[in-house]
Amino acid sequence: MDSKAHKFRENAKVALLDPDLQRALGKARGGFVDARTQAFSCLDRHAEIQDAAKQIKDHTLSVLDEYLVLFEKNVNKVGGKVHWARTPAEARKIVLDICDDVDARRIIKGKSMVSEEIALNYALETAGYDVVETDLGEYIIQLAGEPPSHIIAPAVHKTRQQITDLFHKHHSRLGLKERVTDIPDIVNEARLVLREAFLSADVGITGANFLVAETGSSVIVTNEGNGDLTNTLPGVHIVTTSIEKVIPTLEDLSGILRLLARNGTGQEITSYTTLSTGPRRTGDKDGPSQYHVVLLDNGRSEMLAGEFKEMLRCIRCGACLNHCPVYGAVGGHSYGWVYSGPMGAVLTPLMVGLDGTKDLPNACTLNGRCAEVCPMSIPLPDLLRKIRVRQNEERITSVRARWFMKAWGFLACKPHLYGWCLRILAWLLSWLWGKPHILRLLPFVHEWTATREFPKSQGFTFQSAYRKAPNSHE
Amino acid sequence: MNQPSSPRPSVGLLVTCLVDLLRPNIGFAAMKLLHEAGCDIEVPSQTCCGQPSYNSGDLETTKNIARQVIDQFEFFDYVVVPSGSCAGMLIKHYPKLFEAEPKYRNRAIELASRTRELVSFLVDDIGYRVPARRLNVRVTYHDSCAGLRELGIKGEPRSLLESIETLELTEMSDSEVCCGFGGTFCVKYGDISARMVSEKIASIEATSADFVLGGDLGCLLNIAGCLSRVGSKIAVYHVAEVASDMIASGPIGKDAGST
Numbered sequence: 085m086d087s088k089a090h091k092f093r094e095n096a097k098v099a100l101l102d103p104d105l106q107r108a109l110g111k112a113r114g115g116f117v118d119a120r121t122q123a124f125s126c127l128d129r130h131a132e133i134q135d136a137a138k139q140i141k142d143h144t145l146s147v148l149d150e151y152l153v154l155f156e157k158n159v160n161k162v163g164g165k166v167h168w169a170r171t172p173a174e175a176r177k178i179v180l181d182i183c184d185d186v187d188a189r190r191i192i193k194g195k196s197m198v199s200e201e202i203a204l205n206y207a208l209e210t211a212g213y214d215v216v217e218t219d220l221g222e223y224i225i226q227l228a229g230e231p232p233s234h235i236i237a238p239a240v241h242k243t244r245q246q247i248t249d250l251f252h253k254h255h256s257r258l259g260l261k262e263r264v265t266d267i268p269d270i271v272n273e274a275r276l277v278l279r280e281a282f283l284s285a286d287v288g289i290t291g292a293n294f295l296v297a298e299t300g301s302s303v304i305v306t307n308e309g310n311g312d313l314t315n316t317l318p319g320v321h322i323v324t325t326s327i328e329k330v331i332p333t334l335e336d337l338s339g340i341l342r343l344l345a346r347n348g349t350g351q352e353i354t355s356y357t358t359l360s361t362g363p364r365r366t367g368d369k370d371g372p373s374q375y376h377v378v379l380l381d382n383g384r385s386e387m388l389a390g391e392f393k394e395m396l397r398c399i400r401c402g403a404c405l406n407h408c409p410v411y412g413a414v415g416g417h418s419y420g421w422v423y424s425g426p427m428g429a430v431l432t433p434l435m436v437g438l439d440g441t442k443d444l445p446n447a448c449t450l451n452g453r454c455a456e457v458c459p460m461s462i463p464l465p466d467l468l469r470k471i472r473v474r475q476n477e478e479r480i481t482s483v484r485a486r487w488f489m490k491a492w493g494f495l496a497c498k499p500h501l502y503g504w505c506l507r508i509l510a511w512l513l514s515w516l517w518g519k520p521h522i523l524r525l526l527p528f529v530h531e532w533t534a535t536r537e538f539p540k541s542q543g544f545t546f547q548s549a550y551r552k553a554p555n556s557h558e
Numbered sequence: 559m560n561q562p563s564s565p566r567p568s569v570g571l572l573v574t575c576l577v578d579l580l581r582p583n584i585g586f587a588a589m590k591l592l593h594e595a596g597c598d599i600e601v602p603s604q605t606c607c608g609q610p611s612y613n614s615g616d617l618e619t620t621k622n623i624a625r626q627v628i629d630q631f632e633f634f635d636y637v638v639v640p641s642g643s644c645a646g647m648l649i650k651h652y653p654k655l656f657e658a659e660p661k662y663r664n665r666a667i668e669l670a671s672r673t674r675e676l677v678s679f680l681v682d683d684i685g686y687r688v689p690a691r692r693l694n695v696r697v698t699y700h701d702s703c704a705g706l707r708e709l710g711i712k713g714e715p716r717s718l719l720e721s722i723e724t725l726e727l728t729e730m731s732d733s734e735v736c737c738g739f740g741g742t743f744c745v746k747y748g749d750i751s752a753r754m755v756s757e758k759i760a761s762i763e764a765t766s767a768d769f770v771l772g773g774d775l776g777c778l779l780n781i782a783g784c785l786s787r788v789g790s791k792i793a794v795y796h797v798a799e800v801a802s803d804m805i806a807s808g809p810i811g812k813d814a815g816s817t
Contacts, residue, residue, distance in 0.1 A: 096750055100753055449740025450704075450740060452708065471615075476614065477615075493616065496622075502605045503605075535748070541580045541581075542581065542583065547578055554601070
């Protein structure tokens with residue numbers, strides 16, 4: 085999808101005033117946070133497990149090329165094929181060529197954020213394929229024609245009422261005329277519609293949460309079982325994933341899996357953890373006859389070589405989104421691209437470009453809650469600050485803001501002059517208090533006074549009072 | 559860590575630019591507490607710690623300001639700051655800022671090792687307890703993010719408050735969730751900030767506290783501004799103002815005498 089991150093401010097304004105969205109976000113926010121706390125309350129040695137997981141990723145990233153080559157070798161060994169894609173365009177072409185080769189008509193998909201990153205659905209639909217998302221959340225947003233708003237809960241922004249309306253609108257033509265309002269009925273209706281798609285699809289596309297180098301396996305964790313049907317029923321299984329997903333061994337996988345679901349949904353482990361290792365072998369009762377893994381780079385090699393390397397430890401658990409008060413206020417769509425919340429505010433500028441993503445790293449209070457919960461100890465606030473430094477160096481920030489900072493910086497290095505300015509300002513602020521009609525004219529002040537009273541200053545500065553009477557506190 | 563060079567530790571008070579401009583009372587409250595705790599206090603000439611430029615990505619400006627802070631404050635046994643976020647700037651960020659400048663880097667690391675947030679200094683380093691003061695109020699405490707997450711300050715303000723007899727501390731829900739201040743964030747993204755602070759004041763109001771306290775003036779201004787707008791009676795103070803019984807000048811954001 086094209087990035088709409090340049091519209092962050094407008095998107096956020098709309099989101100804040102959308103009562104349905106706010107209701108949905110309010111529910112999700114508390115739910116995820118409490119579930120995570122609960123999940124970790126019954127896990128001993130949390131810090132130790134987390135540290136070990138971080139070390140696995142750090143080690144893998146330090147010799148990523150070697151593990152990727154080993155992964156490819158082992159995929160080949162079991163009869164699958166690895167495709168390397170530098171860009172989203174290359175990745176789309178690889179998938180389209182495979183689908184063309186097997187004369188596919190219908191394609192089903194399990195949830196894959198990399199497929200969102202490369203805008204695969206749009207490319208497939210434009211090429212005339214019938215594409216059906218099979219993850220319930222993805223299916224809902226496919227019907228709505230919207231991108232996901234959360235990396236693990238793509239339709240978290242939708243209320244039940246909205247889903248009822250959506251199903252009624254799209255399923256009526258399939259003969260399902262009754263409005264379903266209860267969650268079990270909604271799920272059953274989706275199952276009914278999707279079953280047909282599962283049975284008739286020619287190609288199944290899934291993502292991968294991990295790639296295991298020693299076995300050449302791709303791993304997905306799901307709760308609905310749709311992933312298993314997507315990778316076993318159609319004749320061709322394509323995995324769209326990215327290079328940083330590789331880890332060395334199955335042992336490493338079991339370690340990191342202890343953290344993934346606990347941090348995301350608050351489950352100890354997801355209902356399904358599925359390893360796909362090559363196509364159907366002789367004697368296998370089911371499985372695809374072709375197994376392809378498309379490995380996307382899209383800026384990751386550059387990240388690996390630079391100051392954003394730590395971001396590649398991300399396992400896409402969603403904890404940073406769930407704990408981010410800005411995400412909780414404006415929702416995922418405000419961020420304008422595939423990834424949202426703190427991890428999206430780092431990834432989007434790096435993948436889409438600093439131009440046009442100006443607000444993402446700045447719309448953050450640097451409160452640090454994301455880094456506190458991150459199972460991979462990614463210093464997200466530090467990375468966001470580093471992007472701000474780049475924005476400043478590349479003069480992407482506004483001229484006014486840069487000059488303001490320079491002027492303020494000049495003053496701040498002249499204590500005497502600064503002291504005088506502050507004294508005048510303290511007096512001025514005290515005088516202005518209670519004169520909202522004048523206050524409103526000052527830059528930035530209306531952003532504060534729209535919802536908050538302007539603070540009453542004491543009319544003098546601490547330093548001026550102190551220099552006059554240094555012992556007044558005694 | 560350096561040991562204080564005399565029985566009465568010398569303390570350089572970094573009052574912070576916000577306190578200097580908008581709430582001198584917090585500076586005097588800090589001095590009163592430090593004096594009671596047996597410190598020799600000095601207030602070197604100062605401006606700001608450099609967070610506004612640091613968080614705006616302007617490292618050159620930040621370094622110029624940081625060098626000045628290091629030059630002015632490195633001679634004290636301790637640098638004490640009545641703000642978790644400004645203390646965090648000196649402790650966590652100054653050493654990183656000068657990674658490529660060995661001379662200032664070493665001085666920044668040295669300064670960081672002697673820098674303390676006010677309340678944690680009083681409680682952890684000095685073992686200060688509030689002398690017999692009576693204050694019949696119910697308070698709730700907001701954990702400001704930088705103090706909490708960069709410096710690990712959580713129990714210190716509570717233990718300081720508990721030493722005041724008759725003061726009752728009631729915890730709000732989500733006391734660790736950001737209030738939406740975030741320095742320039744609150745005016746760059748005023749509407750998002752407003753949503754965040756309105757959730758914060760809902761948690762505060764649910765406690766039926768008389769006062770809401772905190773350790774960072776930025777957050778307190780944000781909370782006070784929003785509480786006033788909705789006509790709440792809850793008064794806002796820095797924890798140092800309450801601990802030192804210097805609340806006569808009226809709550810933050812309001813006129814003296816009004817509560």
